[in-house]
Amino acid sequence: MQTCKEEALNLQTYIESGILELYVLNLLHDSERAEVQDMISKYPELNQEIETIEVALESYAQVHAVEPPFGLQERIERSILETGRTPFELRPVDENSDIQKWLRFVTDRFPEALHAENFCEPIGEQPGLTQVLVVSSVDIEDETHEDVYESFLILQGKCKCTVDGHSFYLEKGGYTQIPLLTNHKVEIVEGPVMAIVQYLSA
Incomplete structure (x- = not known):
C-alpha cells in the first residue's frame, strides 16, 4: 500500500511526464485520453494543473500568434x-x-x-x-x-x-x-x- 508521500511523488511524476499537455492539445489516442480522465477522477487536483497548462499555452500562443489568411x-x-x-x-x-x-x-x-x-x-x-x-x-x-x-x-x-x-x-x-x-x-x-x-x- 502506498504511503501519502509515495502517492504524491508518483502523481508529480505523472504531471511531469507531459501527458497532461498532450491531453489539453487533444493529441492523445482514445485509450490515453480515457486514462487521463480516470486519473482526473481519482485526483481532482489534476484539474488545477490542466487549467495552468491551458493558461500557459494560451499566453504562449498569443505572443506567437499569426493572423489567419487575409482576403x-x-x-x-x-x-x-x-x-x-x-x-x-x-x-x-x-x-x-x-x-x-x-x-x-x-x-x-x-x-x-x-x-x-x-x-x-x-x-x-x-x-x-x-x-x-x-x-x-x-x-x-x-x-x-x-x-x-x-x-x-x-x-x-x-x-x-x-x-x-x-x-x-x-x-x-x-x-x-x-x-x-x-x-x-x-x-x-x-x-x-x-x-x-x-x-x-x-
Missing part, C-alpha cells in the same frame, strides 16, 4: 463568379466524414484537381465556416491561427503533421483538428496530398 472570403466570391459555379452547400468535415462522397464531389466539381500536383480552390463559405480544396506536392510551412480552428480531411496521399512539436501521420481518410493558437506544419510523405481544409470560427 479569403473575397477570393472565394471571385472564384465563384469567374467559374460560374453556384455556391456549394457546405458539409462540415470531421472524423466520420464519408471519403467516397467527398471524392465524388471533387470528381464532379473539380476534376482538374485529380491530376494536379498543386491546386487550391475555395469550395465555399458560410458564417463561421470556410472550406478549401487543396492539392499539394510541397510541404506546408509553420503557421498558427488565432481565431479559427483549422482542420483537414485527407482524400489522397500521406503527410506528416507536426503540432506544437508532436508529430503524427495522416493518409486517406485521416482527419485532424488543430487546437487554437497552436503552431503546426505539414510535410508531404507520399504526394501529392489532396485534402479538404476547413476553417471554423472560434
Whole structure:
C-alpha cells in the first residue's frame, strides 16, 4: 500500500511526464485520453494543473500568434463568379466524414484537381465556416491561427503533421483538428496530398 508521500511523488511524476499537455492539445489516442480522465477522477487536483497548462499555452500562443489568411472570403466570391459555379452547400468535415462522397464531389466539381500536383480552390463559405480544396506536392510551412480552428480531411496521399512539436501521420481518410493558437506544419510523405481544409470560427 502506498504511503501519502509515495502517492504524491508518483502523481508529480505523472504531471511531469507531459501527458497532461498532450491531453489539453487533444493529441492523445482514445485509450490515453480515457486514462487521463480516470486519473482526473481519482485526483481532482489534476484539474488545477490542466487549467495552468491551458493558461500557459494560451499566453504562449498569443505572443506567437499569426493572423489567419487575409482576403479569403473575397477570393472565394471571385472564384465563384469567374467559374460560374453556384455556391456549394457546405458539409462540415470531421472524423466520420464519408471519403467516397467527398471524392465524388471533387470528381464532379473539380476534376482538374485529380491530376494536379498543386491546386487550391475555395469550395465555399458560410458564417463561421470556410472550406478549401487543396492539392499539394510541397510541404506546408509553420503557421498558427488565432481565431479559427483549422482542420483537414485527407482524400489522397500521406503527410506528416507536426503540432506544437508532436508529430503524427495522416493518409486517406485521416482527419485532424488543430487546437487554437497552436503552431503546426505539414510535410508531404507520399504526394501529392489532396485534402479538404476547413476553417471554423472560434
